[in-house]
Amino acid sequence: MREKESIYLPKLAELVRTEGLTERERLFELKLRNGDELGHQPGQFVELSIFGVGEAPLSISSSPTKKGSFEVGVRAVGNVTNALHRLEKGATVGIRGPFGNGFPLDRLKGQDVLIVAGGIGLVPLRSLVNYIEDNRQDFGRVLLLFGCRTLQEQLFVGELDHWRASKDFEYYESVDRCEDPSWKGQVGVITTLFPQFTIAPEKTYAVIVGPPVMYRFVIAECKNKGIPDDQILLSLERRMKCGVGKCGHCQINNVYVCQEGPVFTYSELKNLEEAI
Amino acid sequence: MKYEVITKEDLPPFVNGLLSEIEVVGVKRKDGKFYFDRIESYDELCLDYDVTLIPPKKYLLPPNETLLKFSLGEAIQVEPFIDAAPRIILGVHPYDIKAIELMDAVFSDSNPDANYMERRRNTVIVGVDCRNPSPNAFCPSMGTATTETGFDLMLTDIGEQYVVAIGSEKGEELLKKHARTRQATEADLAQRKAVREEALAKYKLSIKAAVEEIPELLERNYDHPLWEELAAKCLSCGSCTMVCPTCVCFDVQDDVELNLTGGWRFRQWDSCMLQGFAKVATGENFREDRTSRLRHRYFRKGNYMLKRYGKLGCVGCGRCIGACLAEIASPVEAYNRLKEGS
Structure with missing residues (x-):
């Protein structure tokens, strides 16, 4: 060839x-x-x-x-x-x-979507949020959870305002710490948002991007809500040099994150050592 | 497969004929060690050796290779750079040929790597059967002591002459053009078989598990204490991977000309044994501890590559055993330990 x-x-x-x-x-x-x-x-x-x-x-x-x-x-x-x-x-x-593979839009369409963004995890998830907004009729309920450490670390603040007000999304947010008295929102880690809503787990896909430390806690919350493992989607960060499956840096065991990922279902990851 | 015979007297004119046409790389001897290098005449060539320090991989995946050249300034321009000068690698042992077959699979898989593929197409491989294996080699255990594929020509020393197996049209052409040969007889081939069998008996190391068992043996022992034991002695120096014929991981970096008008992007060999291999910019390191890095190397060779490319990542050359300062890199010892413990 x-x-x-x-x-x-x-x-x-x-x-x-x-x-x-x-x-x-x-x-x-x-x-x-x-x-x-x-x-x-x-x-x-x-x-x-x-x-x-x-x-x-x-x-x-x-x-x-x-x-x-x-x-x-x-x-x-x-x-x-x-x-x-x-x-x-x-x-x-x-x-x-x-x-990389990206989020599985074909599987998400027609379903409820629970988007969980931690800190700069919102950067890749914004591509999905904006896509859903532009094709809103293709999706069921869309819940958007955004947590970050401080108010100063909130990104896309203009869009956050828009999502807060939008009827397209059920928007929940938290900051881990806050000394600003004008902040009336939730203070606490992102998992403290989960008691605030209910979902129909069989038709809900969770899409989670954030720092590695966040994953195990958010996965546990998603499982608590009854979302099946293969409907919990995560995007993984790895060192990458080539992006095309040659340089070897992004390997998790036998998985190349740049080829098979970066988006995986929890079913694919839960028995993959070193994944999270 | 077709077989010819060339006498030892006719070999120098053949090699010198090749040299008149194309760059030839062969095995040279220095201070009792062997290494691949460009040869200028047949006299420099050594065809009876145990193992080279570095595999012939360096001619297909150079330790440092330019991928792009670019100009800087107002109008940035960038172009690919591929150095694929035609070359014959002469005297490659079967295990190294098997390793090249694995590299072919890696670099042609899904996103073909033009730098490798172009160079590979321009490389002629003339193999030679290994008659006196290295004390660290365990090729028979890995099924790599001989090969019937992956070469253009393959020589077997049967005494006063070599049997030449013809593996490709290109090989046949070169042989016809530059060598005086005769067709091999049944007796020649019987002798070739005997020589190969005689060599098999000279290997000192062997794995107690069948080669087919290895992937599963590893899988069962992901959490075996062996990895931690070995890692406690590991220096994380990367020597085992630097001498490995199937290690293909690389780093990519940019460099600029001193006058800042342009520069180049290059790749260089990297090693999963080094601490920063899986570390991302924010500081997270996904294989921070030595145990996970050491285990990754063993699993990559004995399991992951087979799953991904259909070929095991270890060819039994034993270079890692010789290169490891801490004496912990031996696949033979690791596999045998797991086999005994299972």
């Missing part, structure tokens, strides 16, 4: 807009220079290059229903992400992907 082109060759993309989300996170809107759509599914990721610095795997934060460009929400934490934060509008970056 002759390969069409190098799987390591990025397409060039232009940074068309950047927006601060929190002190540590920014949103970057990107447009492929050749005019192509990225062609992604919610929950997929790209490898973003800053030439001379390197490449990093980043969740796509926008819905494919938004045409012409796409967005990544990024915390400045490593070489590439810090360099990205220093870029200005008009800058050129490289994009490979989209990679």
Whole structure:
């Protein structure tokens, strides 16, 4: 078999807009220079290059229903992400992907969806929330749970306002700690939101993205509510270099997160050592 | 398969003929050790050796390889870079050929890797049967002491002459063009068989489990105390993976020219035994403790690769046994310990 082109060759993309989300996170809107759509599914990721610095795997934060460009929400934490934060509008970056499986939209359609976002877990989940909003008739009840450590760490605050007011979503939120007296919302970890609602577990899919420490507690709450293991979906973070199943970094036992994931059902993960 | 015979007198003209046409890499000897290197003439070549320090993998997946070149500045341009100069690797042992077959599976799987595939297509493999195996080798246990696939030509030393098995059209062409040979007789082939069997008896190490048992043996023993015992001595140096013919994991980095007008992206060998291998930018490390890294290596070789690519990730060359400073990298000892304990 002759390969069409190098799987390591990025397409060039232009940074068309950047927006601060929190002190540590920014949103970057990107447009492929050749005019192509990225062609992604919610929950997929790209490898973003800053030439001379390197490449990093980043969740796509926008819905494919938004045409012409796409967005990544990024915390400045490593070489590439810090360099990205220093870029200005008009800058050129490289994009490979989209990679990974994304959220299983075919399975979610017609069902109730319980979205659980912890901190920057909202970045990939926003691609799903926005997709659902643009195809609202395809889904049943949609519950949206968002928890983060402090009010200052809340991202997409404009959209949070919109979701609070929207009839499309049943929105619940919490912050772990809060000293701001004007905050009238829930104070506590995200699991404290679960007693506030009831669901029909047999037709509910939970979609959970957050820090690894959050998973076991939220999974337990989902099981408490009676959601079957194969209807609990999680997206996993791993070190990745290639994104295409070659470099070996993202392996969990025999599973390549960049190929079979990053989205897995709890049934797939519960007997997979080292997964969470 | 077709078989020819070439006399030992006719071998130098054959190799020198190849050298007149294409780059030839062969095994050289230095201070009692063997290594693959480019040869300029037949005289440098060693065809009777036990094992090389580093496998011929380095010619298919170089330790450091440029993947892209880019220009920086106002208009960034980026292009793929593939160095796939034609080359013959001469004198590859069967276990290393088996390892190359596994690499072929890895790099052609789902998203074919153009850098590897292009280089592989331009590489001719001339094997040689191993008559005097390394004391650390356990190829018969892994079914890799001989091979009938994966080569263009395969030589077997039967005394005053070599039997040459023809594995591809390309190999046949090169043989026809550069060598004086005759068709092998029944007697030659009988001798070839005898030589191969004689070599089998020289291996010192063997695994007490059948090769088919290994994946399941590991699976049953994921939580065996052995992993922790070995990890307590492990230096996390990565030597076992650096000499392994089936270790294919790599890191990717960028570098820039001193004048900052451009740069290149390269990959280099990486090792799952190193502490940072599974660590993400936020600091989370998914195989932080040595035990999980050591176990991952054993499982990757003896289980995961088979499931994913249909071939076991260990070919029995024993290089890891020789390279490990802490003397804990031996698959033979690990598998035997698990087998005895089960």
